[in-house]
Structure formats: C-alpha cells, structure tokens
Amino acid sequence: MFQSGMQETNTRKVCIKDIKPDIFKQLLHYIYFGRTSTKLSEEIAQPLYVAADMYDIEDLKDECVQFLLSCIKFENAINLMAWAHVHSIDSIKEATLTFVESRGREICKQDDWERLIKNYPDLSLLASRRMLK
DSSP: OTTTTSHHHHHOOOOOTTSOHHHHHHHHHHHHHSSOSSOOOHHHHHHHHHHHHHTTOHHHHHHHHHHHHTTOOTTTHHHHHHHHHHTTOHHHHHHHHHHHHHTHHHHHTSHHHHHHHHHOHHHHHHHHHHHHO
8 A cells, every 4th residue: 555656655644434533543452452442331332343343353343242232221222223233233133122122112202213213114113013022
C-alpha cells in the first residue's frame, strides 16, 4: 500500500472509515495484548463487535457477544434484538427473543417496539408469535 503509488504512499496515512478512533484503539489493543485496554461496556461492545467482525477477530467477537448476553434488560432488549438480527448473531437474537417473550405486554408498550415493527417486520412477527405461545 505504501509503495504502490496509492494515496497512502504520499500521505503516509491510512484512512479507516466506519470505525470510530476509540473503538479502533480498543481493537488494536486487543490484537497486540489479547484484551481490551478498558472493561467492556454497553457503549463499546456493539461497535467493537462490528470492528472485530470486519477484521475477522473471532475471540474478540466472542467476548463482545458474551458481554452483551449479560447485559440484556428491559431497556435494551428490543434494540439489542434488532442489532443481533442485522449482524446475524443467533445467540443474542435468541436470548433477546426469549426475554421479549417473557415480558411481552410491557415490551409492546415501548416506542422501540413500534420502530421494530416498521424497520424489521419479519423479526417483530417472530417475536409476536413467540409471545402468543
């Protein structure tokens, strides 16, 4: 890249789009040291998973998934379910579906539920069917 006549040759910089600098820093730290430089949090686990997926870092993806599974709660279940659906993370999708199924009436009253119906009709249908069992 730096010797091929590409833009990076002249600027000596590589622009990495779609990953915020703080997330990329965590990704690099994981690559070098086998752990993130800070504890995982709900704010960074999802974008860090996406970055790890981009660079095919399976161990980091697994850590993010395990962390997110431990964070499922009423306030984030719908959004986490939709995110897991988009990224094809079956374990989180199944766990959130089970959570939504157990709290159906309360969940359906949230504004997030309406957004789920509009944006992910197939997923909302699946969740609704599970609630009716």
